[in-house]
Amino acid sequence: MMKHESIETNAALLIIFTLVAISIGGLVEVVPLFYIEGTVEDVKNADGKDAVRPYTPLEQLGRDIYTREGCYLCHSQMIRPFRDEALRYGHYSLAAESQYDHPFQWGSKRTGPDLARVGGKYSSAWHVKHLTAPRSVVPESIMPNYPWLNENDLDTGDIAAKMATLKAVGVPYSLTKIEYDANVEKFGESVAKKLDINMAEKNLMEQAKLGNYDGNPDKLSEMDALVAYLQVLGTMVDFSKHDEAEFVKFR
């Protein structure tokens, strides 16, 4: 039998066994999530279609800006199933709600509040003011100013490529007729249209024009995209239509 001393006095062996011990801890926690059925909840609307959809082209670009500016360093997007969080932020986050997030923005630090359900909480005009100069609306805020979001034109040139990349990692954007039809089946027609990569640029312009998120209809700015993204966060599942017992079943 191997004596403990032989591990202690052999650096290579010690490193190998340490790695093995640590990996078991990590693997046991992470790997099962990929094959346990129900890790990602199946959440349907009343019409039988999936409640959670991938982001529209404009929202996806906004999401990229969210990542670029490092919003996740101070804001989480993960409401945990605790009473204090439920009372402050609303229903706890479902895995289903971030199933199309690559990379996810759960975050691990709340210097600012959680944003998982910020969609619809404030008007778009408020968001524009707040992102440009946070202290103009919240004097106590310590958030930095992001004035360039108004000034920068939104770079829409690579949206189709971005969607195709996300498609490669499993986000159901559609390129072919077959994929489109599958999306109609899964999300319904109006959503499926927004997920069509061939229509990406047109859809993006349409949403920006209709939403006019930055308050300036003549300009498609980065602010348009970011606010469009913020306004959809946490709004896809209508929790008033669901029973708590339904989500408990998945855990």
Next chain:
Amino acid sequence: MADSKHKITRDPITGAETTGHVWDDTLQEFNNPLPRWWLWAFYGTIIFSIVYWILYPAFPLGFTKRGFTEGISTVTFKNKAGEEVTSKWNTRALLAHEMQNDPNELKRQEMVKSVAATPLADVTKDPDKSAFVLAYGKGIFGDYCAACHQSGGQGVIGNYPNLVDDAWLWGGDAADIETTIRKGRKGNMPAHKGTLNEEQITEAANYVLSLSGEKVDSALAEKGKEIFNTKGCSGCHTPAATGMKALGSANLTDHIWTQANVPGAKTVEDKVKAVKAVISGGIQREMPAWESRLSNDEIKVLVAYLKLLSSSAQ
């Protein structure tokens, strides 16, 4: 380290084994067994983990029914239909249970319900209920309202109305405030830079300022009155300029300024300039609807809080 041969010896005094390392000829390292208390604590953690595995969800084993061992402990809560549901232990079920059974949570729900069921006038007279409204309302207000209306409810001139000054654009009755919170409001005043020329806007601004007793050019104000009554201003603000709560149009005679920063302007010229900016640019603003985020009872608590904040309830 002097000795590289690792000659393991026994200490002659204590009888303990050494590691064979010797420093400075005599300094040796004992290879003592782990302290008894430490060892038992370590065994204790192993026993604890076994008990934990049995009680709570633990091992991701593919052959089990759901892909992991679920544990034997359970949590019971009521579903939407009010039926008792017993689930294997998990944090979601635990939260549902807590929201229905935790004494503090029940107390919170009971207070919210009782405030909501009490007429506003009685809430403000009841010290217990007022104290609860001030404390709990401050929390809701801070989370949902303060981002615009500021933590003290004082608002921001030009953007968000002051909520503590007893002037209400959309009506100050409890029912009106409740509707505002529930449904949100869209404030809209058309821009007049297309329909009025610079001169006319200046005259109208002078008239509007004169309504609140500002010392302006009375000749210009007189002309402004004509514009006010004939160019559409009075349609929303009424001929008496006292506003209409159905449209959210401001009372222009009450010395209260929600859009033009008149109190902050030092000279008459600046005051005219501030009012002119509003007349020419119009107002587009929106308050979101809260009925999907706040329960009916919570909205009633919020109304009571606002009423307690403003002086009308005293």
